[in-house]
Amino acid sequence: MAEAQIILEARNLSKRYPVKKTGLLKRPSVLKAVDDVSLCLREGEVLGIVGESGCGKSTLARMLAWLIRPTSGSVLLLGEDPSGLSDKEIRKLRRNIQVIFQNPHASLDPGRLIRESLAEPLQIHRICSQEEAWQKSRDLLHMVGMDEDAMDKYPEELSGGQLQRICIARALALEPKILICDECVSALDVSNQAQVLNLLMDLRKKLNVSMVFISHDLRVVRFMSTRIAVMYLGRIVEEAGTEELYLNAEHPYTRALLSSVPAANPALREMRFRLTGDIPSPVDLPPGCSFASRCPYAKEECRQWVPERLTIREGHDTLCLRAGEINWKE
């Protein structure tokens, strides 16, 4: 298979936030929301990013869409680095990358009709006349499987599942090449969730958009993605193709995550690998592997050295000093 073109790339992205501390003489601490993350998205691919809350996945998503600026590192969007561009050029470049957010009720302006929200991207970029904009919004609504009568409603009159469809339609209005879905089905009920997931899959095939699909729910990520990156405390600890990750996860955190997924199917519940303790605060992390404090396999050197990214197999990277050493069958 010929390698598809890389359309979105992150190089050593980091985002640090200073944390105010009470007390006069304490020096300000640093919260590393995202720490030295590199990834790339190829055309037609769905890259899943999975991790617990606070692991920095949302910050990463916003940096990829250039909604917030990284502290260091760079983003290459269609080969261009937006950091050197003017605001106007950035807005133009941003047409290619759209974000769908978690809460559909908050993602649409409550004071505007659906038709206005849908047509807004077209108006802002002055793509077409008012008439064409209405027509196009109507087409978009049909595309996401909704009736036209939703056009003249306010967001408060629609259900979460319907609103999420509209958010998707709106994001697609500019015909982006990349769609970033940030927990976009987490707020929905099971049956709505399945409908929206199907819709996204369907649109992806039809329109050939590439996606970055972010969720805390491994089941959803697995369903959507062709490749999955697992994040823990601001770092990508493992990245592999979906099946490879499920079958041969090498990082203990991935293993724990996989075995914690609630599964209706008892066959998926065989391996029990539970962690003790909680995710530590990302403020002022100790040196060494950030997972060492909870890792049952941690050795002395794990607490001293930050592991290097290691390619174990073709397309399977992990961030663990003991990668390949641990016998998971035990």
Add this chain to the structure above:
Amino acid sequence: MSKNTENNLHLQVKDLTIGFRTRQGEAEAVRRISFQLRQGEILGFVGESGSGKSVTCKSIIGLLPENVTLSGDILFHGKNLLACTEKEMEKYRGRHISMVFQEPMGSLDPSFRIEQLLQEVIMVHDPCSREEARRRSLDMLKKVDIADPVNCLKRYPFELSGGMQQRIMIAMALLCRPEILLADEPTTALDVITQGQILDLLRRLNDELGTSVILISHDMGIVAQTADRVAVMYCGQIVETADVQDLINHPMHPYTEGLLASLPERQTGGEELRTIPGTVPSIYNIPSGCTFHNRCPYARSVCAAEAPPMLMHDGREVLCWRHHERYQNG
């Protein structure tokens, strides 16, 4: 079937109907549901938001707001809780029946230390010396897997992580060894790994202490891996009750079937998820006949015309015409 004798029944709910008076008029959130909770079992309630599962749970412990009308019986060891006065209910709450909520942070008073919170529960129901109360609190904290219970007693709720808070909630609920624990979406606010820990904990405490548990969740996976028996709720009715394995392997009600099929856990990329078409009807506008007929792939004319009676067969209960007829025909 000897397990089902009256002595083993902790809780018997018969024909429970819960109505709300609101500005939009009267609506019934729960309509004539009946179920039993047997000693030592975990009964799971699954349903989408608005299905009435949470309201049912609150009605058992008498925590519904003023504008609610209740009818039917909730029998706890033969005593009808719905007929109890507020004073009498206070005696049951915490002592015999206790509850764990979805948001642990909102449920713990932030101005008290954990020790004071735990002591208060003991003192209300079972006054004893301070040393005795402290000993019991420590015991209970150990039971809920808190690593450093002595230190934990000194802390305030907001100093603890979500998982820890939920453990404290469970500890508080179980301090007086109630017969029944109501857990309303106890892990929804938590991360996957913590969720796994808490579910394991519930399971273990249920084994160790023999407390019966009602576990409410919107996630079939969570219920399936924790509960012994499952009741599926749709639109204020229990549409199916069965042992967990039976339910998952051979769902009888089309809604259960749809819920299971729309879980993204079995398929991986490529395959479409099976979804339930349409959305959950509003409780102000409940369909005639079988409430599910307008979304049901098997619906026939009788389904829209007449509500199906509950079919009890082989330890399972199902509310569907399809099975009714099949059963009658042998």
Add this chain to the structure above:
Amino acid sequence: MTPKRNKLANIVRAYFSRPLNTIALLCFILVVLLCVFAPLIVPENYNTIHVNRIFEKPSWQHIFGRDRLGRDYLGRVLFGGRLTLKVASFATVIGFLLGTAAGILCGYFGNTLDTVVMRFIETLEAVPFLLLVLVFEIMLGLGTGNYRYALGVAMIPRLTHFVRAEVMKLRSQEYIEASRSIGCSEMQIIFRHILNNIFPILILQLLRCFAEAVLTCTICGYLQIGFTPPMADWGTLVADGYHVLRVYPWISLLPSGSVILTVLSLNLIGNGLHDALGQKQ
């Protein structure tokens, strides 16, 4: 539920569903109309002195009677109201425009601008409102012209603070971020989304500010700050009648009653609008 398109019609309907709201609005309109058309209503020039007819009791020709210089008191009160309302509305417009603009800029852009402006504004807020008006007035120089500027400027800090808080609440909403991701510029976001959504709150603030301005204006008049005779606003009139309150009570009661009527009806309108807007959401 039938979808209701016209939001404005909904709000209007909700507002007039309560009789008290209607009464309040009518009262306010009446006061304003009377003051605006005062020249057509009054029986004689309000400055004409009739030495022989001082403190004449209200009669059919002069329904408010005459004051200590024998001037027609209806004219005094209506022209006083004209002056009060003029000053108050001028001040409100100034304070409102500047305060809202500052609030939106601080709330939306934050950072250094916000820090600097807000510290300054917090300092000003520590000074009681009336005192602040006086300070500004002294700084600008006494006189009717400057007085209205002083009143307007004094209103800025509280409005800025309030609007800033509202904008900050909106700024963190996902739809603001969503519109940024579809390519809205900052100005487009402010005008399309922020202003649109705080508009109802702004209207309520406008009413509140106006009521406050009328009240403050009256207080200043009472303290004899701002206007020079024979100009008189409601506050001056109240002060005039104070010494003869026992004997000729209407001299004080009529202008103070007008102030109460105006402020009360403004507050009731604000309250009614608040509820009407709330029902929509």
